[in-house]
Amino acid sequence: MFIGKIADILAKDGHEIVLYQPVVDENITTSGTKHARVIERPRSFQMNFTMNDMQED
Numbered sequence: 259m260f261i262g263k264i265a266d267i268l269a270k271d272g273h274e275i276v277l278y279q280p281v282v283d284e285n286i287t288t289s290g291t292k293h294a295r296v297i298e299r300p301r302s303f304q305m306n307f308t309m310n311d312m313q314e315d
Contacts, residue, residue, distance in 0.1 A: 259288070259290035260290070261290060262277070262289050262290020262292075262294070263290060263291075263292075265277055265290075265291045265293070265294035266291050266292055266293045267293075268294075269293035269294050270293060274295075274309075275291075275293070275294035275295065276294065276295045276296075276297060277294050277295070277296045277297070277298070278293060278297050279291055279296055279297065279299070280298075280299045280301070281298055281299065281300055281305035283291065291297050298312070303305050
């Protein structure tokens with residue numbers, strides 16, 4: 259979300275902003291930006307854990 263806000267500020271000032279976002283969790287689909295172009299790369303591997311497993315540690 260933080261990077262998305264920075265991208266919006268720069269885009270509003272006239273900069274061309276492109277965010278590259280690898281998809282780690284299909285349930286999380288937000289990039290945090292409303293003005294920048296977002297390129298998403300689908301995950302090409304299987305994960306043996308969930309994001310909830312990572313947050314417990």
